[in-house]
Amino acid sequence: MKMSLDIAWKSLNKAKEELCGDTVEIIKTEDSDILVLSDGMGSGVKANILSTLTTKIMGTMLKNGATIEECVTTVARTLPVCQKRQVAYSTFSILQIYKNGEACLLEYDNPGGILIRDGHQKNVPFAVKEIEGKIIREYHFNVCYGDYYIMMSDGVVHAGVGTRSGFGWPRSEVARYIEEMCASDISSSRLMSMISSRCYELYDGKPGDDTTVITIKVTEPKTVNIFTGPPVDKKDDRRAAEEFMSESGTKIVCGGTSSNIIANYLHKPIRASLMYYDPDIPPTAEIEGMDLVTEGVLTLNRTVQMLAAYNLGKVDEAFFKQLYGMDGAARLCKILIEECTHLNLFVGRAINETYQAAALPFDLSIRQRLVEQLVNECRKMGKTVSIKYY
Structure with missing residues (x-):
């Protein structure tokens, strides 16, 4: 026990x-x-x-x-x-x-x-x-x-x-x-x-x-595994996917490139949705074997905002109405708050070329900053968090 x-x-x-x-x-x-x-x-x-x-x-x-x-x-x-x-x-x-x-x-x-x-x-x-x-x-x-x-x-x-x-x-x-x-x-x-x-x-x-x-x-322990961001070296794509899939528990993928890595590893198609439950949050997708597949930065950003509000005690009926929504950020946040005791993160450190082309003033990728905030908010809630970088 x-x-x-x-x-x-x-x-x-x-x-x-x-x-x-x-x-x-x-x-x-x-x-x-x-x-x-x-x-x-x-x-x-x-x-x-x-x-x-x-x-x-x-x-x-x-x-x-x-x-x-x-x-x-x-x-x-x-x-x-x-x-x-x-x-x-x-x-x-x-x-x-x-x-x-x-x-x-x-x-x-x-x-x-x-x-x-x-x-x-x-x-x-x-x-x-x-x-x-x-x-x-x-x-x-x-x-x-x-x-x-x-x-x-x-x-x-x-x-x-x-x-x-x-x-x-x-x-x-x-x-x-x-x-x-x-x-x-x-x-x-x-x-x-x-x-x-x-x-x-x-x-x-x-x-x-x-x-x-x-x-x-x-x-009982409830483990959630999140894979987000491609590895710096593309040769590590398969290793990262193998380690992610080897863990038991809920499987979540955040990001388009990340979804492609997992789909290729599993030899499964990505079934995209066009349904917007929130105009600011891109639709989710489906990959057989995954519990949730979402877009990356926008979804993670909204999730972090909701977790921060939760930890600040801003928890009322309006919060739970948002939490029980159908968009990717709400679904991810609900899992982390209500269905998670242990969180394993598998994070690629490659910087998105789109951000580099836009000459954004970040010394780290936006995704990595969001991951660090996510880890911090989950630990505030008493979750046990581990993280692997690639």
């Missing part, structure tokens, strides 16, 4: 604040994934500093094998003290899920996480321990394929306080709402968006507190 996690998260800033007082850190090790959520005291700049320090310190120490006692002690001794309240205060939740399904969760003053299995909430027992005067809840449990786990800051359970709902959104009601959403096989990103949107509605569009939700779906 080898678990992979589909992780999505979003923060809503407290109304009129430019910075969020909640911070999320995702750390990947060889045998586990670690998620740290911290909520700094107050809001704005000071809260952001407190929560950022907490997540960075704990994430770095845990990645290097430190115990939770060492992490909490270090944080307690490191955080700057608020001159007004004379305390250094930052709540936190730390969830570590190992590849074999074992999980450990530690919470300090954050709302309890919610585990959904087979569409129903599953209560997880916990032990209480005191470290440096802080009361910590410690959970140990196992996860299964299809499980959802939701972590949150107290902005979620406070959603609506002082507005039309008056008394906030109790954790029990949050759990019931999530159960309803998980009745179907919903993606982690879609679930995150729906919970966050519900909080925003309860706050009447003016969050009274920093509000963060992290959704985690336990899945």
Whole structure:
């Protein structure tokens, strides 16, 4: 058994604040994934500093094998003290899920996480321990394929306080709402968006507190392979195609020349489409054995833009309407967000002659720049990314 996690998260800033007082850190090790959520005291700049320090310190120490006692002690001794309240205060939740399904969760003053299995909430027992005067809840449990786990800051359970709902959104009601959403096989990103949107509605569009939700779906590893760009040396075309085809998982080709390389290797024709679902994105094509065949630069550029918007938390109904579109960029972006845990990129470094003829002022090809941005955005989402250049 080898678990992979589909992780999505979003923060809503407290109304009129430019910075969020909640911070999320995702750390990947060889045998586990670690998620740290911290909520700094107050809001704005000071809260952001407190929560950022907490997540960075704990994430770095845990990645290097430190115990939770060492992490909490270090944080307690490191955080700057608020001159007004004379305390250094930052709540936190730390969830570590190992590849074999074992999980450990530690919470300090954050709302309890919610585990959904087979569409129903599953209560997880916990032990209480005191470290440096802080009361910590410690959970140990196992996860299964299809499980959802939701972590949150107290902005979620406070959603609506002082507005039309008056008394906030109790954790029990949050759990019931999530159960309803998980009745179907919903993606982690879609679930995150729906919970966050519900909080925003309860706050009447003016969050009274920093509000963060992290959704985690336990899945089998889902590998996506993307081939784009011809190799510098044409003699490497066959080697690149062989290595691309040897990988298991979803197969995607981006670019006309790249499509010809794969089609020639497979001895299969390219069946082009003339259907424009978006006037700015060229039509897709088909090659037997490929899951998606798209144009290159324009499609990659739109994909990167959508991934960047997703990572910035600009996730609403309009975003998902675009994501579930039929054009090549939407289809590629949806696969990367909802159907990918591991991404393998096979990238040719040859510079397109069209760009050279136009004397564009780039020291690298446009495609290569886009690939680097794609890698960066996918790693922000917690995807495991590898890349081979030719």
